[in-house]
Amino acid sequence: MMNNHAPLLLFSTFDALELGVLILNGKGEIALWNRWLVKASGRNSDGLIGLPLSIAFPELKNTRVEQAVKLAIEKDQSSFLSQCLNRAPFNLFRLHNNDEVPLRMQQQIQITPLRQFDNEQFCLIQIQDVTASVIREQILQERAAELHRFAYQDGLTGIPNRRYYEEKLAEEWRRAIRQKHPLSVLMIDIDFFKRYNDQLGHQQGDTCLQEIAKALQAALRRPTDIIARYGGEEFIVLLPATPMAGCITIAEQLLDAVRELERPHPDSPHHIATVSIGCATSTPNRDAEASVLIQEADLALYFAKQHGRNQLRDSQS
Numbered sequence: 001m002m003n004n005h006a007p008l009l010l011f012s013t014f015d016a017l018e019l020g021v022l023i024l025n026g027k028g029e030i031a032l033w034n035r036w037l038v039k040a041s042g043r044n045s046d047g048l049i050g051l052p053l054s055i056a057f058p059e060l061k062n063t064r065v066e067q068a069v070k071l072a073i074e075k076d077q078s079s080f081l082s083q084c085l086n087r088a089p090f091n092l093f094r095l096h097n098n099d100e101v102p103l104r105m106q107q108q109i110q111i112t113p114l115r116q117f118d119n120e121q122f123c124l125i126q127i128q129d130v131t132a133s134v135i136r137e138q139i140l141q142e143r144a145a146e147l148h149r150f151a152y153q154d155g156l157t158g159i160p161n162r163r164y165y166e167e168k169l170a171e172e173w174r175r176a177i178r179q180k181h182p183l184s185v186l187m188i189d190i191d192f193f194k195r196y197n198d199q200l201g202h203q204q205g206d207t208c209l210q211e212i213a214k215a216l217q218a219a220l221r222r223p224t225d226i227i228a229r230y231g232g233e234e235f236i237v238l239l240p241a242t243p244m245a246g247c248i249t250i251a252e253q254l255l256d257a258v259r260e261l262e263r264p265h266p267d268s269p270h271h272i273a274t275v276s277i278g279c280a281t282s283t284p285n286r287d288a289e290a291s292v293l294i295q296e297a298d299l300a301l302y303f304a305k306q307h308g309r310n311q312l313r314d315s316q317s
């Protein structure tokens, strides 16, 4: 339905649209653009008419927008450029931005070929401001990461917690069965920690736990090795694809890492904070259970404590 007012109405609609509209002629020159785009680009409304797109918007040179325009004009093909891959191709800023510093607009762009009556090919570019949804998405991602941290990180030491460790143990146990690799576990316990707390106070005790966790974590070099806080003053280390000999070498390095802290312990025969370590290794199979490995490491730890602490014991000795 058209009446006499139709062209005028179309024009004011074009200018009232809450999205950017840009029409290029067959040579890729700007034929028309709407008020939304004038405002968002902060440019003079007439100055750009007749200019090639990449002269008017130099930031588009060699971008996917330029390629998509070529495809529309030469091959009659439409393109959709989502904000995931092309966050902000045009140099545009938020129109309803309350911030003092103008915020670069995140854009979703649709490029469509337009064939006219005289057979000249035109190209329609529609630009949508998706900044709000990009920001929302970022916030959601940050919250998800935070929730993940809360669920799997120990609050005091910042290293993974027991829940994380248990999930990893089940995962690594299955992997070791598939790959027929040995899997080792170290159970680590701080020596005379009750006395430490009693002598120096709980706060010092917490700091000591934090320092030891940091030292143990730093001493592990392979990205696949996992340390977690297992309980109060107990840590556990999972060493995938590691036989007993390797497991003992690492346990020795961990003993040294804690000794090298030289953290004074007023009520220990060693005079500094030390740990005891129980080592266990298994080549997992479908008939065995991962919990047996933990029990063996626990028993080895018990023997390390019995034999004077500040040392390692393995489940075979």
Ligand SMILES: Nc1nc2c(ncn2[C@@H]2O[C@H](COP(=O)(O)OP(=O)(O)OP(=O)(O)O)[C@@H](O)[C@H]2O)c(=O)[nH]1
Pocket (backbone or CB within 6 Å): 156, 189, 190, 191, 192, 193, 194, 195, 197, 201, 202, 203, 204, 205, 206, 209, 231, 232, 233, 305, 309
């Ligand atoms: N400061 C502090 N102390 C903790 C924390 N978790 C556990 N503990 C303390 O660690 C101590 C562990 O004591 P025990 O299990 O008797 O072991 P121990 O004194 O280290 O003796 P051995 O293990 O035999 O060398 C207890 O006093 C707990 O209160 C914590 O998060 N912070």
